[in-house]
Amino acid sequence: MAEYDEPVENEEKYLRAAPATSEIKKISDKKLRAKLLQQEKNSRDAARAAARAELLLQEDAGYLEAEGIEKTFKFRQDQLAPSLDVNTVSKIFTLDLPQYGPYSIDYTRNGRHLLIGGHKGHIAAFDWQTGHLHFETHVNEAVRDVTWLHNETLLAVAQKKYVYIYDKSGMEIHRLTRHTYVDRLEFLPYHYLLVSVGSNGYLKYQDTSTGEIVAERRTGLGPCNTMTQNRYNAVINLGHQNGTVTLWAPSMPAPLVKMQCHRGPVKAIAIDRGGHYMATSGADGQMKLWDIRTYGLLQEYYTTRIATSLDISDTGLLGVGCGAHVQVWKDAFKTKQNSPYMSHLEGGSIIEDLRFVPFEDVLGFGHSKGISSIVIPGAGEANFDSFEANPYQTKRQRQETEVHSLLDKLQPDMIMLDPTQIGGVNKQTKADILKKRAAEEEAAERSEEVDDGRSVKEKKKMRGRNSALKRYQRKQAKRNVIDHKRLDAEEKLAAEKARKQKEQDKDKPFTTLDIFN
Template sequence: MDFVVNASTMPLGATKRSKIRRAKDIKLRNNLKQLDRRYKDARRAVKSSEYLLQEDIGGLEAEGMERTFKFTQEQIKQEVDISTAAKGFDLRLEDYGPYCVDYSRNGRKLLLGGKRGHIAAFDFREGSLDTELHVNEIVRDVKYLHNDTFFAIAQKKYVFIYDKSGAEIHCLKKHIEVTHMEFLPYHFLLATVGNAGWLKYQDTSTGDQVAELRTKLGPSSAMALNPWNAVVHLGHANGTVSLWSPSSSTPLVKMICHKGPVSSVAIHRGGNYMSTAGMDGQLKIWDIRNFREVHAYYTPTPATSLDISERGLISVGWGPHVTVWNDAFRTKQKSPYMTHLSPGSIVNDVKFCPFDDVLAFGHDNGVTSLIVPGSGEANFDTLEVNPYETLQQRRETEVQGLLNKLQPEMITLDPNFVGDLDTRAPEERQRMVNLETTGEQDLKKKEYEKKLEPRAKQRGRNSSLRRYLRKRTNNVIDDRRVRVQNALEKEKKMRQNLWKDEHGLPSDERKFGLALARFAK
């Protein structure tokens, strides 16, 4: 019994294999086989990764004439589950505002800091309070360190580090009048900038101050950390944004972003985009790869705070309003994704929660937590940051982080760049070797003594014009040059005969010179 097989009904892999076998060129056939193996490996990798991606990314969807920015928090809480609805709350703390907020790296803990001295750290999911302090002085900024057991507070004059129970661990007296702070988790560095305009890096693992850089641009009005290359972005009152590394005393890049002071800066997690807000009422999106403006938005009131979520949503706090923009890096949006109004209080600070669809913002009357569907990363790497880590896992993660700590010299604009060929001259390389072996003072002393050695003076030998004329007329013989040489020889003979009298004796001029010959007799 014969069977007729149609090629269109055959499996796709069988059709490809038959075409590969029919290839006459051996090299082409091997290349096609290798390409087919790559396709199979890619399909196998995609199928295996589906087992790890258990959660789907949600979001707000409007039907018909509806708009997502018209949805209120009450309507969203009615549609989500009970545990998610409990994450949206409003803390009324009118006596200690305005507040600044910060989340821990795993998104478990929330840190609050009131400008009038109130500090609180708690687990907002379970509602358990870790610590609550009243320092009785101004608080400008709060920041969690490598985990939720330590946090830094920028108080009136110095920066203080507290533990989970609220006990004071350390006082950083070299960090004076700090207004903004950022923590580099892979370098264990606390970066601060204050009213004096000095950017300082403090190593929290050893307690040493790594760098102290003068910005020369006055007090910094904004500060943000690029999570991709650990470069610190500072916003200044003249509308510029400067990029800093602890290994450079000058800014890596200086960008003119606004016509007025820069009020806030935020960096995308991928490190390619930056969002800035200025007092000129503009919200701008920048491409850091080529330092060009991508989009620009207008805010009725100058924005005071910005933050970018893990999924690329931008939250903007301006006046009593909080506006969230979705997919603002690819195309310019005509309307925002979500809006929220906090009546009677100015928004001071906004912050997205890692690995969760939650946005917290501090204002004059306390702290409010909003539910923003689609803002958090649904599938995370527990080997990197684990929101559900135990006490033993937290200890192991801290030890591994200290063992794998990166050096401050590795902070550059392009972290993928390893090195380049040394194109310096051999003398320069030998000079650097001598500098490392003999020491800088000895080398400077030898160079100074070498400069003091006397040199023979040469009159008229350093003129570039004379060197040029000599090279030009050295091998050229013309009539003018012959006449000049004959005239010079004739004049020389006349001068020799002038010093002899008729008896062949030397004259008074030859004996006493032209100036004293008249006094000889």
């Protein structure tokens, strides 16, 4: 108890006010004095607990460090295993499934559950840390992509023609017939939107809570098999065959931004958690790093083989899958790097899809012969928010989180490049608005004066049998159709002619003949 009462460093930073114990002791009322002293003690204890917890929040993650002339990318997983604890060593594994590959993978938001889908129809979901299998099935048709929905109870699979929704036991719940020939799937957790794009070139948003199609956009750039989401603003990024990357929101019929990134088809896109940086790879053999805030190029690298998969960890590590190699780059968005942070070779297999596990120093990837998991020190975020994604949540907590997320669901119209504009106030004054309006009116008047002053050459009208009017009249006479618009126009013309005639009669000079008339 004496150790607990000792002052802790940075304790004053968490105190709401300066201690007033001496003033409280002067109060004559015993009940009030005891109550205020207890409140003072609770406040001090809370400040000390927060100061002690700050010691656990290290600014620098535990990265792998080499000594002397050693290089970190030369360390293999079997060399790291003796220096790791038993729990971490168990996360290094490989599942050999050569008859159903290549495999696409996806982790839940809390990093506990893994979903795999083989191109030849094999689908499985399990808790990869405990080894508990949820289900395993074979759909007997091609599987192009898989993704979890809001939690581990539901998942979506892009099969040969349609997209199917399965539950945790592997039972088919829905068949989305409006999503045809889909190549890539993404799920927006805060909006409950399932996004798909495929060989028909249509980007589709479907609300999984109501079952309605929210938006269906034709990209106009042909088939698309590269898609990712920006977790900061929920904007979808598509990579196209002509080397462009387009940014989409369901409320807009056209892309928000269109970037020319490569000279060939875009093969992979990855965006960091903060929404500041983007990595792209193309068939031209280049990997480029971009700043999305300014849409400027930061770095570019030439890869030995085309990078087919990219991913960025919560701490900013960039994972690259090219050929049979998996490379992880550290501080790639800050400065030009000469060598990767870590490297792994999956002999005799081509990397299909790689993902960093949330809140874990683990990288999982699917390849032609199955799936593998390797340890990448410093890749995971250690300080997680349990209200956002809890790796240790119970069944009751999962149910409560699902209800709260449905109540807090965001509308699709709130997806935009700058989400901070939502709920903002226009700071322009009335004088500024009137001044801007006057300038626009003046500019419009100037344009009208310019149009009136220039000589416009009249178009030569056809007056023969083949004029547009004659052809229209012959067509109407042949069909024996009454054109109501034409009849209304003729009535209006006759009324206008009668009005003008009446005005002319009024303006005529008065004569004696008019008396007898």
